[in-house]
Amino acid sequence: xxxxxxxxxxxxxxxxxxxxxxxxxxxxxxxxxxxxxxxxxxxxxxxxxxxxxxxxxxxxxxxxxxxxxxxxxxxxxxxxxxxxxxxxxxxxxxxxxxxxxxxxxxxxxxxxxxxxxxxxxxxxxxxxxxxxxxxxxxxxxxxxxxxxxxxxxxxxxxxxxxxxxxxxxxxxxxxxxxxxxxxxxxxxx
Amino acid sequence: xxxxxxxxxxxxxxxxxxxxxxxxxxxxxxxxxxxxxxxxxxxxxxxxxxxxxxxxxxxxxxxxxxxxxxxxxxxxxxxxxxxxxxxxxxxxxxxxxxxxxxxxxxxxxxxxxxxxxxxxxxxxxxxxxxxxxxxxxxxxxxxxxxxxxxxxxxxxxxxxxxxxxxxxxxxxxxxxxxxxxxxxxxxxxxxxxxxxxxxxxxxxxxxxxxxxxxxxxxxxxxxxxxxxxxxxxxxxxxxxxxxxxxxxxxxxxxxxxxxxxxxxxxxxxxxxxxxxxxxxxxxxxxxxxxxxxxxxxxxxxxxxxxxxxxxxxxxxxxxxxxxxxxxxxxxxxxxxxxxxxxxxxxxxxxxxxxxxxxxxxxxxxxxxxxxxxxxxxxxxxxxxxxxxxxxxxxxxxxxxxxxxxxxxxxxxxxxxxxxxxxxxxxxxxxxxxxxxxxxxxxxxxxxxxxxxxxxxxxxxxxxxxxxxxxxxxxxxxxxxxxxxxxxxxxxxxxxxxxxxxxxxxxxxxxxxxxxxxxxxxxxxxxxxxxxxxxxxxxxxxxxxxxxxxxxxxxxxxxxxxxxxxxxxxxxxxxxxxxxxxxxxxxxxxx
Ligand code: SF4
Ligand code: SF4
Numbered sequence: 041x042x043x044x045x046x047x048x049x050x051x052x053x054x055x056x057x058x059x060x061x062x063x064x065x066x067x068x069x070x071x072x073x074x075x076x077x078x079x080x081x082x083x084x085x086x087x088x089x090x091x092x093x094x095x096x097x098x099x100x101x102x103x104x105x106x107x108x109x110x111x112x113x114x115x116x117x118x119x120x121x122x123x124x125x126x127x128x129x130x131x132x133x134x135x136x137x138x139x140x141x142x143x144x145x146x147x148x149x150x151x152x153x154x155x156x157x158x159x160x161x162x163x164x165x166x167x168x169x170x171x172x173x174x175x176x177x178x179x180x181x182x183x184x185x186x187x188x189x190x191x192x193x194x195x196x197x198x199x200x201x202x203x204x205x206x207x208x209x210x211x212x213x214x215x216x217x218x219x220x221x222x223x224x225x226x227x228x229x
Numbered sequence: 230x231x232x233x234x235x236x237x238x239x240x241x242x243x244x245x246x247x248x249x250x251x252x253x254x255x256x257x258x259x260x261x262x263x264x265x266x267x268x269x270x271x272x273x274x275x276x277x278x279x280x281x282x283x284x285x286x287x288x289x290x291x292x293x294x295x296x297x298x299x300x301x302x303x304x305x306x307x308x309x310x311x312x313x314x315x316x317x318x319x320x321x322x323x324x325x326x327x328x329x330x331x332x333x334x335x336x337x338x339x340x341x342x343x344x345x346x347x348x349x350x351x352x353x354x355x356x357x358x359x360x361x362x363x364x365x366x367x368x369x370x371x372x373x374x375x376x377x378x379x380x381x382x383x384x385x386x387x388x389x390x391x392x393x394x395x396x397x398x399x400x401x402x403x404x405x406x407x408x409x410x411x412x413x414x415x416x417x418x419x420x421x422x423x424x425x426x427x428x429x430x431x432x433x434x435x436x437x438x439x440x441x442x443x444x445x446x447x448x449x450x451x452x453x454x455x456x457x458x459x460x461x462x463x464x465x466x467x468x469x470x471x472x473x474x475x476x477x478x479x480x481x482x483x484x485x486x487x488x489x490x491x492x493x494x495x496x497x498x499x500x501x502x503x504x505x506x507x508x509x510x511x512x513x514x515x516x517x518x519x520x521x522x523x524x525x526x527x528x529x530x531x532x533x534x535x536x537x538x539x540x541x542x543x544x545x546x547x548x549x550x551x552x553x554x555x556x557x558x559x560x561x562x563x564x565x566x567x568x569x570x571x572x573x574x575x576x577x578x579x580x581x582x583x584x585x586x587x588x589x590x591x592x593x594x595x596x597x598x599x600x601x602x603x604x605x606x607x608x609x610x611x612x613x614x615x616x617x618x619x620x621x622x623x624x625x626x627x628x629x630x631x632x633x634x635x636x637x638x639x640x641x642x643x644x645x646x647x648x649x650x651x652x653x654x655x656x657x658x659x660x661x662x663x664x665x666x667x668x669x670x671x672x673x674x675x676x677x678x679x680x681x682x683x684x685x686x687x688x689x690x691x692x693x694x695x696x697x698x699x700x701x702x703x704x705x706x707x708x709x710x711x712x713x714x715x716x717x718x719x720x721x722x723x724x725x726x727x728x729x730x731x732x733x734x735x736x737x738x739x740x741x742x743x744x745x746x747x748x749x750x751x752x753x754x755x756x757x758x759x760x761x762x763x764x765x766x767x768x769x770x771x772x773x774x775x776x777x778x779x780x781x782x783x784x785x786x787x788x789x790x791x792x793x794x795x796x797x798x799x800x801x802x803x804x805x806x807x808x809x810x811x812x813x814x815x816x817x818x819x
Contacts, residue, residue: 051575052577053580053797064233064395065233068230068231068233068397073396073397074233074395074396074397075361075394075395075396076233076394076395076396077390077393077394077395078393078394079259079337079338079389079393080258080259080261080262080338080393080686081258081259081337081338081684081685082258082337082338082577082684084577085577085578085579085580085605085608085684086575086577086578086580086783087575087576087577087578088574088575099396100468100469100471100472101468101469101471101472101473101538102361102390102394102395102396102465102468103390103469103537103538105472105538105539106539118572118573118575119575121571121572122572122575140783141783141786142573142574142575142576143575143576143578143611143612143613143781143783144573144574144575144576144612145573146778146781146783146785146786146787147612147613147778147781148787149612150573150574151573152573153571153572153573182796
């Protein structure tokens with residue numbers, strides 16, 4: 041019984057939730073049992089956020105076990121580091137090239153790990169870096185970073201492009217569809 | 230096709246399918262989306278009540294009138310609603326009445342992690358505990374039938390993981406129910422001692438009958454496996470157990486109170502070793518022990534925090550027996566590797582442009598003692614604002630301030646303020662303010678009126694005057710409300726007017742009577758029109774005083790010795806107001 045595990049991690053307000061919604065729609069369409077876990081509430085005010093997505097023939101726990109995620113999609117570099125223990129040895133770490141200083145760093149109580157990417161690689165993760173912001177701008181809206189990253193993620197999953205496109209159509213607001221599709225395609229390239 | 234739903238969406242769907250007519254709530258994480266979703270069904274009347282007590286009373290009224298009603302709240306909300314709950318347990322129901330208690334193990338968004346199965350037992354009402362979204366929907370529907378058949382309110386207890394996790398749900402049709410003619414029944418619904426005494430007897434008989442039901446209901450099911458280990462479990466703990474130890478024998482409790490004594494005893498006899506895997510309290514375990522069963526539970530499972538698959542696996546792998554060593558064994562989640570441990574924490578912060586930031590900046594500057602309350606503004610307790618002394622529960626700021634003032638005297642009171650949000654003030658702050666007036670406590674109360682209920686996701690409330698289902702009848706006017714309870718000194722200021730705010734606070738602290746300062750500015754997340762292009766720091770003018778950094782705005786950073794503003798800035802201008810060198814301005818000005 042194999043279960044597929046993905047973590048989508050980032051900072052509250054970065055659009056991780058919509059990204060996970062599209063992914064879940066693709067998985068449901070493919071006929072798998074799926075569980076998605078995310079916590080709403082206080083953390084959404086700029087805190088560290090995670091969506092855990094699991095699918096297979098049969099899934100019990102909505103939580104991804106430590107060291108079991110085939111892919112971690114990180115919207116921010118420090119968050120990639122934070123969730124590294126959940127990545128399977130040799131798993132794919134897809135990282136948006138963005139740095140957001142948490143408050144303890146801004147107040148000087150902690151130091152931002154400048155070497156985050158090096159530490160990810162040193163731990164054995166297969167790291168792919170993506171400039172989501174630049175690609176989103178190119179697609180026509182700086183806010184479409186989540187769609188760029190979703191496109192990047194889609195490269196590492198078995199689902200056909202058409203499934204992603206139809207999920208995007210069903211999940212996101214109509215007026216952003218063109219930008220979203222463009223952003224997704226740039227991320228997938 | 231099945232639909233992917235959160236537990237909360239599934240509960241709303243289950244209520245709709247069960248023919249519910251009324252759904253009430255006060256917003257509270259992790260319960261909020263239940264009522265938001267119920268409000269989308271046109272056959273349901275849904276409301277935000279001013280607090281959980283009123284929500285339950287409205288639900289009970291609907292039930293007495295013959296309709297089915299769902300009332301939803303977070304765990305601590307049930308404390309507020311406990312008064313009507315404990316007597317509704319005596320009156321019983323006419324239409325089915327279901328109370329959803331959304332508990333928060335791990336305290337993702339709460340001030341405590343109480344286990345409300347204890348409250349249900351104290352109130353003597355049955356508890357259903359779903360383990361995923363399908364069960365959340367099914368159990369909700371069943372709860373209404375159970376409520377009517379046994380003439381009792383039913384608690385549907387969920388936890389954050391069940392409320393916010395999504396899994397597949399088979400949808401059904403709505404059961405249309407006709408209201409039976411209203412019949413007055415004062416012996417059932419007027420709880421004077423003479424009528425309440427026989428009701429208490431009925432409650433005890435009902436519990437016995439529910440105990441019999443627990444023996445036979447399919448909600449309590451045995452899944453036989455390896456009989457050397459038998460685990461009594463339920464809720465999300467069941468999922469973790471199936472994940473990490475699929476081979477063991479399981480007794481899954483869906484009706485988690487009252488417990489089936491015979492069924493559990495037989496299960497215990499059929500397995501070599503008996504475990505209880507439950508999140509938080511030893512609610513089931515203590516009952517099993519009272520029945521004389523030899524069971525292993527909280528010696529190996531934590532009593533605090535959320536369970537995780539890893540914790541369940543580690544607990545069951547630990548050496549068995551009740552030796553002192555195993556009693557000391559306190560399970561903790563597996564330690565993440567060093568690389569992640571060195572990742573600085575990322576606590577939540579007030580949003581860019583948040584009106585509360587200005588207020589806490591001023592309070593910190595004035596070095597006041599601050600009795601705080603529950604809402605986004607609780608975040609004012611974190612560095613660098615760090616200006617909150619107390620946060621207890623909804624509405625507590627005012628009473629706490631009165632108690633401090635009465636204990637330490639007027640001198641202390643001149644450096645003390647209470648701080649509360651608009652929605653929280655309506656919820657349970659008004660009575661505290663009445664206390665201040667009635668008992669002559671010259672406290673200074675700041676009502677942070679940001680025109681919404683921010684923390685739970687921007688719900689309307691009596692102050693905004695818009696209802697959950699989009700009607701607009703009448704705004705509660707905070708100024709008139711405060712004056713009506715006898716506060717003569719009521720002023721309103723824009724918190725971004727830092728000078729005026731500070732002056733006003735000073736003046737009101739000196740006043741020898743209770744006073745209220747309403748700080749009014751819209752929540753940055755609902756005030757889209759206020760969003761402006763990001764500001765910029767002019768390098769030559771900046772003197773590196775770092776005063777702006779005391780605001781705790783996530784958009785202001787010190788990079789390579791320079792103050793910079795990032796793209797998320799909403800251009801609120803607060804940093805420009807505190808900058809003495811005038812170094813911060815609009816990008817275009819430079
Ligand atoms: S949601 Fe509104 S009130 Fe809450 S922190 Fe953000 S801006 Fe402030
Ligand atoms: S950087 Fe300044 S203007 Fe921008 S959001 Fe923060 S305080 Fe407001």
